[in-house]
Amino acid sequence: MSYPAISSGKKYVTFFGRIVILGFGSIGQGTLPLILRHIDCDPVKITIVTADERGRAEAEAMGIEFTVQPLTRENYIEILTPLLDAGDFLCNLSVDVSSLALMEFCHRRGVLYLDTCIEPWCGGYTDNALSPSERSNYALRESVLEFRRRTGDEGPTAVVTHGANPGLVSHFVKQALLDIAHDTGVEASPTGRSGWAALADHLNVNVIHIAERDTQVSNLPKQPGEFVNTWSVDGFFSEGSQPAELGWGSHERHFPTDAGRHSFGCGAAIYLNRQGAGTRIRSWTPLEGPYHGFLVTHGESISIADYLTLRKGQNILYRPTVHYAYHPCDDAVLSLHELAGKNWNLQREKRILMDEITEGVDELGVLLMGHAKGIYWYGSVLSIEEARKLAPYQNATSLQVTMPVVAGMIWAMENPNRGLVEPDEMDHARILEITRPYLGKLVGTYGDWTPLQGRNPLFPEDVDMSDPWQFKNFRVA
Incomplete structure (x- = not known):
């Protein structure tokens, strides 16, 4: 199937830092070309870290580094530390990786962050040792809001739950x-x-x-x-x-x-x-x-x-x-x-x-x-x-998800010191x-x-x- 050109499109923002895309399933594969189209950034500074081989050919055809390395509680800091530092961006499109752990990591290192939903570590959704209340989205959201209460309203922008819906x-x-x-x-x-x-x-x-x-x-x-x-x-x-x-x-x-x-x-x-x-x-x-x-x-x-x-x-x-x-x-x-x-x-x-x-x-x-x-x-x-x-x-x-992901990234780059932000708190007209x-x-x-x-x-x-x-x-x- 032939596809439209990636290069044609308005550049909304220039970004000089590194970008790590975590997870490269259907949404990640659709998001990458839109990042290249609408964010003025160096493709050499983009890295994909994902759990399997899906999308390798597509990423490498665009000149993007592709690494297969599933993230766990034990290894995520070791893997991400060499890849992200102050002023960089983590675009989290993964499953089974704790969003809260990633937000805390990014906050400590001054890294911008975006995800499309709040994920627990693998198995957290279906852990029958937890009550329905404890494995709910409500509980996941409250854990993130508690993180905001601890860290305040400033710091590197972390846009949470910004795909199609939520977002x-x-x-x-x-x-x-x-x-x-x-x-x-x-x-x-x-x-x-x-x-x-x-x-x-x-x-x-x-x-x-x-x-x-x-x-x-x-x-x-x-x-x-x-x-x-x-x-x-x-x-x-x-x-x-x-x-x-x-x-x-x-x-x-x-x-x-x-x-x-x-x-x-x-x-x-x-x-x-x-x-x-x-x-x-x-x-x-x-x-x-x-x-x-x-x-x-x-x-x-x-x-x-x-x-x-x-x-x-x-x-x-x-x-x-x-x-x-x-x-x-x-x-x-x-x-x-x-x-x-x-x-x-x-x-x-x-x-x-x-x-x-x-x-x-x-x-x-x-x-x-x-x-x-x-x-x-x-x-x-x-x-x-x-x-x-x-x-x-x-x-x-997927397009109803991927373009809001990119719009959320652009908004974060334009507003880099807003701390943790939910979609409802953003400028709807800009998005x-x-x-x-x-x-x-x-x-x-x-x-x-x-x-x-x-x-x-x-x-x-x-x-x-x-x-x-x-x-x-x-x-x-």
């Missing part, structure tokens, strides 16, 4: 709030956490779904014993094995029967005592319409809910309910069905769909509900054809400016759908009809 969708939320304000005649110039939270409260945004539908299809169907996906199989399996999690809104009246609250931290989220990849949830996107997604845990479900919380002393005045509602490609749904049937023992064979994709789009956006205009979906509708024209080594899903050319159609559309619309006419349910955004006992699907 890009936090910027979509801010743009969606501004759009709704404009379309309902509300003057809005929010700044800081309290300003954005006050705007969301004023607009009566009770619920935010990260609503994603992937319709990409392949000419090589999934085989028995194979897990097929359009992005990292290991990453999807890990997060799907965690408890389902959601930011818990101040308006909610019916607590889920199998839910738990955390005994520590900000209190913005709850968890369910079941896997996220085994929990279905109703949602809506513009092309697909209503669908059943999976309530997979993601960092943005917690960080957005926390960021948009209004407090008076210890009292919560306002907080939206926030969660992911993910319908992956159909082959991935079949893979999940098989995985659940095997008691969540991951299939031996794994395949990332790339060149074999024949058609389809990834609709990735945020669905804001409860406001005066009903529902508003804002996000990216990117087809496989568009993705292939825009950048090499991409499908529609959207950089990513917009790679997102296909940026769509904002209103609708009148609710989760109760046309629900189960043949089998009556005990639901609270006074509020279309809630279900008694949280009967999600």
Whole structure:
């Protein structure tokens, strides 16, 4: 397959330090050409450190040093110390390597840092010696926030959880709030956490779904014993094995029967005592319409809910309910069905769909509900054809991740002394400016759908009809 040129594109920033890319699966392979396209840096100063041989030929064709060396608790300092010093950059796209350990390493050495999710050491997601609360994304985020409390608000910038989601969708939320304000005649110039939270409260945004539908299809169907996906199989399996999690809104009246609250931290989220990849949830996107997604845990479900919380002393005045509602490609749904049937023992064979994709789009956006205009979906509708024209080594899903990674790196280079930063705390306009050319159609559309619309006419349910955004006992699907 022929690919577009790497060299053509606007250089947003010049970087003189070294760059280490940790992990080189599908996302790493797609990110590297975009770094070379949009960051003015010396390719000789880029090193890939990864756990296996995937992507070696692609990296070496671009003149990039490629090292196979899995990182562990015992060896990560020894391996990274010769490669990174003050003013350098660690782009962490790995799995099974502790994000917190890497952040602490970078902070000590004055190294800029970015990741796409907060990872524990290998096995941390599925360690049954830990309680559901302890192996949640909530707990991982709280450990990182505690690191920030210890180190302060300055020091080398560490951008955490900045891919498509978590990451890009936090910027979509801010743009969606501004759009709704404009379309309902509300003057809005929010700044800081309290300003954005006050705007969301004023607009009566009770619920935010990260609503994603992937319709990409392949000419090589999934085989028995194979897990097929359009992005990292290991990453999807890990997060799907965690408890389902959601930011818990101040308006909610019916607590889920199998839910738990955390005994520590900000209190913005709850968890369910079941896997996220085994929990279905109703949602809506513009092309697909209503669908059943999976309530997979993601960092943005917690960080957005926390960021948009209004407090008076210890009292919560306002907080939206926030969660992911993910319908992956159909082959991935079949893979999940098989995985659940095997008691969540991951299939031996794994395949990332790339060149074999024949058609389809990834609709990735945020669905804001409860406001005066009903529902508003804002996000990216990117087809496989568009993705292939825009950048090499991409499908529609990966490009929605890789360009936000590069945008986050650029923002960190432009703001190198901000300490630890979550996506919600960054300049959404700057990130959207950089990513917009790679997102296909940026769509904002209103609708009148609710989760109760046309629900189960043949089998009556005990639901609270006074509020279309809630279900008694949280009967999600």
